[in-house]
Amino acid sequence: MxxxxxxxxxxxxxxxxxxxxxxxxxxxxxxxxxxxxxxxxxxxxxxxxxxxxxxxxxxxxxxxxxxxxxxxxxxxxxxxxxxxxxxxxxxxxxxxxMLDADGDDTDxxxxxxxxxxxxxxxxxxxxxxxxxxxxxxxxxxxxxxxxxxxxxxxxxxxxxxxxxxxxxxxxxxxxxxxSCYLDSERPNGVALDPQTIADLTELFEDIDLIDLTNTVLNATRPENRPAVPQAMDDMFGDVPAPEDTDP
Structure with missing residues (x-):
């Protein structure tokens, strides 16, 4: 053949x-x-x-x-x-x-x-x-x-x-x-792209914390409202207290 x-x-x-x-x-x-x-x-x-x-x-x-x-x-x-x-x-x-002839890694x-x-x-x-x-x-x-x-x-x-x-x-x-990670999941030593940082900064700067606090409080049951400012403070920093906002 x-x-x-x-x-x-x-x-x-x-x-x-x-x-x-x-x-x-x-x-x-x-x-x-x-x-x-x-x-x-x-x-x-x-x-x-x-x-x-x-x-x-x-x-x-x-x-x-x-x-x-x-x-x-x-x-x-x-x-x-x-x-x-x-x-x-x-x-x-x-x-x-190459195989290391002197090694013991043959188990x-x-x-x-x-x-x-x-x-x-x-x-x-x-x-x-x-x-x-x-x-x-x-x-x-x-x-x-x-x-x-x-x-x-x-x-x-x-x-x-x-x-x-x-x-x-x-x-x-x-x-x-x-390979895309949320910020909380990024491995140590991995730097965000500068443009991404700029976009995130602009996004958070546009957030009206007073308006956001009022919206969350109005959607929350009265007995649970005191915990809202603390939770938002943990997330965003200093936010208005309930008495500083509209009911």
């Missing part, structure tokens, strides 16, 4: 291995994005006869690296055969952090890991639906999400999504909306 030209993004699933001949190498690529020929979450065997690619794979790459492999996919002639991607070009899209997954992985799964599900909401022709934008740290044992938590530019703009708008 003829080889199919293909560019495939995926995470390096394990340490690459040298081939039978010098200048060759083989590895497995965990691909989480569907293509015309492959299903999602497929692990694709890759090989190369390009000495530069083989050397880079054997000496520079590690599990968890996000790679783009461009080459030709060969499909098996029999049902028990193996598909294989023969790499002609290799691009490194993201490098996984089993903690509650924090479980929370992180569950958050990734929820985000992946949301982005999957978001990307499928507006398929169509034209250029797309690829989003990759994965845990931080060395990913050799956590590739099931790595995902890739393609969204249209229009969807990317909508996603940016949603994130901007999430």
């Amino acid at each position: 003829d080889a199919i030209p293909l560019a495939l993004d995926g995470y390096l699933a394990a340490d690459p291995e040298p081939g039978d001949r010098d200048g060759t190498a083989s590895w497995r690529l965990n691909c989480s994005a569907g293509t015309d020929h492959l299903g999602e979450e497929a692990v694709i065997p890759c090989t190369t006869m390009e000495p530069e690619i083989a050397h880079a794979m054997l000496t520079e790459r590690q599990p968890g690296d996000l790679l783009r492999v461009i080459g030709h996919l060969t499909l098996p002639d029999t049902a028990d055969g193996i598909i294989r991607l023969h790499a002609d070009t290799l691009e490194v899209l993201w490098e996984a952090p 089993t997954a903690t509650a924090t890991d479980a929370d992180r992985n569950s958050a990734i799964a929820a985000l992946a599900e949301a982005l999957t639906g978001f990307g499928q909401a507006a398929p169509g022709p034209g250029h797309s934008i690829r989003i990759h999400i994965s845990p931080t740290g060395t990913l050799g044992s956590g590739l099931e938590h790595c995902h890739s999504f393609d969204v249209t530019p229009a969807m990317a703009h909508r996603l940016a708008d949603y994130i901007d909306a999430m």
Whole structure:
């Protein structure tokens, strides 16, 4: 069967291995994005006869690296055969952090890991639906999400999504909306925009406290009126007392 030209993004699933001949190498690529020929979450065997690619794979790459492999996919002639991607070009899209061999952080997954992985799964599900909401022709934008740290044992938590530019703009708008805080909810150290401060100052300067106090008192039961000035004083500062206002 003829080889199919293909560019495939995926995470390096394990340490690459040298081939039978010098200048060759083989590895497995965990691909989480569907293509015309492959299903999602497929692990694709890759090989190369390009000495530069083989050397880079054997000496520079590690599990968890996000790679783009461009080459030709060969499909098996029999049902028990193996598909294989023969790499002609290799691009490194993201490098996984180096593993600290002297560290002791090799314990089993903690509650924090479980929370992180569950958050990734929820985000992946949301982005999957978001990307499928507006398929169509034209250029797309690829989003990759994965845990931080060395990913050799956590590739099931790595995902890739393609969204249209229009969807990317909508996603940016949603994130901007999430970043808006009420003044009482703003994190420490986050400064308001000067124009926003000016608008808020103008708004409060236009408030007539006497008129506002009268309106609140007139709408309050007589036995509860003495508490109104104190409550408004806590909110706005010094306000007129009930005896200074119209009944």
